[in-house]
Amino acid sequence: MRQRATRISLLALAVTAAMGASAFTPPAHAVQPPQSHETTRAALRDVVEKGGQPGVAAKTLDGRNNWYGAAGHADTATGRERSPGDHFRGASITKTFIATVLLQLEAEGKLSLDDSVETWLPGLVRGNGYDGSRITLRQLLNHTSGIANHTSDPEFVHDAAGPGFPEHRYDTHTPEELVTIALKYPPRPDPEKAPLYSNTNFVIAGMVIEKATGHTYAQEAACRIIRPLKLRGTSFPGTAPQLPDPHPVGYSRFHQDAPDAEIHDATEQNMTWLGASGDIISTTGDLNRFQHALMRGELLPAAQMKEMLAEVPAGDGAGYGLGVEFAELSCGVKVVGKSGRTNGSLSAMVGTQDGKHQLTFNVNGDWLVGSLYVDVIEAEFCGKTPAATNKASLSAERLPAPPSDSLPESFAALPRSGD
Secondary structure, eight states: OOSOSOOSSBOOOOOOTTGGGOOOOOOTTOOOOOSOOHHHHHHHHHHHHTTOOSEEEEEEEETTEEEEEEEEOSBTTTTBOOOTTOOEEEETTHHHHHHHHHHHHHHTTSOOTTSBHHHHSTTSSEETTEEGGGOBHHHHHTTOSOOOOGGGOHHHHHHHHSTTHHHHTTOOOOHHHHHHHHTTSOOOSSTTTSOOOOHHHHHHHHHHHHHHHSSOHHHHHIIIIITTTTOTTOBOOTTOOOOOSSOOOOEEOTTOOSTTOOOEEOOOOOGGGTGGGTOEEEOHHHHHHHHHHHHTTSSSOHHHHHHHTOOEEEETTEEEOSSOEEEEOTTSOEEEEEEEEETTEEEEEEEOTTSSEEEEEEESBSOOOTTHHHHHHHHHHHOOOGGGOOOOOOOOOOOOOSTTOOOOSSTTSOOOTTO
8 A cells, every 4th residue: 555644543634614514525546435345345354364373353334334244253262253242452542532632521511631731740751861840731642752662661561462471361550550660761852753653642641531530541532522422232341351241362472573483361451551541442333432422522522533633653654643644545545543452352343434334343463464464454445466466554563563563654564463
């Protein structure tokens, strides 16, 4: 795919003043979304057959039409197949929920995205070159704060997502602990010119929500988004390590690159190592419903939608909005959304800006080969087979794998855990 877009960091679309429910007209040369899902079905099979993944499930919402497709297995030991109601860990898709809550609070006059972190959390971001009075809430949400990523710390990621995972999978981490880990590393200079994707930004954003409301980010997201939209399969687990039934087994290679690396069952894990940056549990149907409502202006006023979809270029055709990412596909269709990766789970929630066409899919493994992840998105929105595309500028989550891993931070790249 051409890298001219807003990346599926996902999606940097030009935003119209009335955003909310406004329609997006694709360029004249764009291929209209296909009515048949055969190319999507083929791309899902490739994820399993060529990518060596245990299983993948996808659901689309196109107008009033829903479609479900799957390949592989939820449990390779029993042969159980993936199901439409499967619960999975959405990882960094959490970030879109967190950004939505903060933008709602701004619309209600309870805070401003131009407030400093110091205003809400005095003394939290200070020292080693950091000054919380110079970092705004907006900069947290679009990754221009310059704050280092706690999941890039080699010792931390070894235990949370690497070889140390079996021993540490039930460890509980506080937000303050995660921020302290990040601040061991100096800030990125000129972050407005070169954004740094950092899970720590959203850990802090979750702390701001609690300070501004007196409730946890999970409680606020539940009362403002989950219950109103009747997202019955969506939750924030806190310290609880289990997934609700039904769910697939989450298979992990602990970010070991060798194709013959041992595969482990990582289904149970305490997600406080990501917290407000990536602990959501959801379903394909729920995430389609959420993204559809968000893009149609049902959750945010027009002014806040415009803020969410204001793109900060990140290079290589990528760009960040507030809790969302952008990409222009090879056929000219522009999409917006978020991807997520954690131990045993790889997901994407993506759609057109008008909210009419949505795709959410989940792989119950955390490794992929080549661009197969992006090929699923290209297949659904462009109707193109993988051979007809190059690479998309979709931005995926990045939970840094071992320090030697230098995967690009883009949707076109293999998503990284903890993003």
